[in-house]
Amino acid sequence: MLELQNVRENPELVIKGLRKRHLDQAEALVNQLLEADQNRRQTQVQLDRLKAELNTQSKNIGIFKAQKQENEAQAAIEATAALKAQIKEGEELLRNFEKQVQDTLYLLPNLPHDQVPEGKNAEQNLVAYAHGDLPQLPENARPHWDLIRDFDIIDFEMGVKVSGAGFPFYKGAGARLQRALISFFLDEATKAGYLEVIPPLLVNADSGYGTGQLPDKEGQMYFAPADDLYLIPTAEVPITNIFRDVILEESDFPLKRVGYTPCFRREAGSWGAEVRGLNRLHQFDKVEIVQIQHPDHSYQALEEMKTHVQGLLEKLGLPYRVLKLCAGDLGFTSAFTYDLEVFSGAQKRWLEVSSVSNFETFQANRLKLRYRAKDQKKNVLAHTLNGSALALPRIVAALLENNQSLDGQSIALPSVLHAYTGFTKIEKKVKMD
């Protein structure tokens, strides 16, 4: 959520930022917000005055009563009736204006950082860096959805039977590979100074609002109505919300957390030919890194997080590229995002496996996550960042496709995983179920 004070003081900058995102009604929304804010403040001044008056009266009544001046007390009590009516009216008005402010504020996405490239949509994202040669696979190289069936390591039909489309079973070497990747990612993050946490997988609405999934993406999360809880779409939600309503000391920075969780996404309306196999799932595994940072150091932290993710991809031997998202493709809450994509050789496609973002104060504002600044009177909003390190399914897709042997009998695994899997390649075996 944008800082109201900033919108009030720099409306033209805010409009400029929103325009960069190609938000159509940028100016209208900002004006609507400022008007509601103006009304709200005016109403509050009047209301506060009325309340002050009533407080004074009440105190006087107390004093009359203490002095046994019953007649005076009674008269004063009767005199408050009109005041009370006015206050009730004012409160109603104030609530309305507050809601207008709040509702409008919820509609406004974060402002893009100056360095975010111009652009309207995903096609205009900037390739900032590329690493590794694209694999030269023979014409008959198989896409991962065929490989997982041949090697019997991931079973979609079994998942359909038990849950539905997009909820696969991982089996045997496939399950083991999954577990190996999770451990590898967690260990690497721990080495980089992140504290590992295992968070809850269901969160309340306050947490959803805190990190910005609500109200923006209400329909994208699974919801358990009996208990009013949402299944997390990413570990970002529970991990960042640890710091909701927290006031830090400057010496607490940086706070670095890592967590592995399954992620649940309804992905309503986003299914098509592009999303075969592991490319898009309702439930998938992800290791997420989160940092809470001092505003002066958050962009340095963003680079550090991006570099960390690059390191993982390099150790896995996957060709990848780094995209700077253009303003139009930036997520609702983000001020700056790097997407990392790996090349999946048989599909011949780039697959997004990580998104590393700086939210600046956008989440912190909703979270009320602040720190005591030594040189300032007021407490200051911290910056929040997070990144996937990494999301598993597409990594698995790329590993399988890029490392399949020419004879189709095995799939080699990168050496960093051997200690975790206990085997160096996946081989065709006796069918198991």
Next chain:
RNA sequence: AGAGGUGUGGCAGAGUGGUCGAUUGCAUCGGUCUUGAAAACCGACGUACCGCGAGGUACCGGGGGUUCGAAUCCCUCCACCUCUACCA
């Protein structure tokens, strides 16, 4: 899940309808004293909104209500504790 209890500022812990945003202790930060430190003493010490300012308003787990006035009374939800039941 049933019965009972509890929920106050960083922590501990008063306050049960009236000048209470809240006594006090500890912690923290300034100062005095000291060669330095400790001790002692003095002072400061929650958050947010509004206001140029003096200052005002709101917040005692969340929400609602009663009242001229609520930390205090009522309703409701939530969390924690104890006992009982159940369970990985």
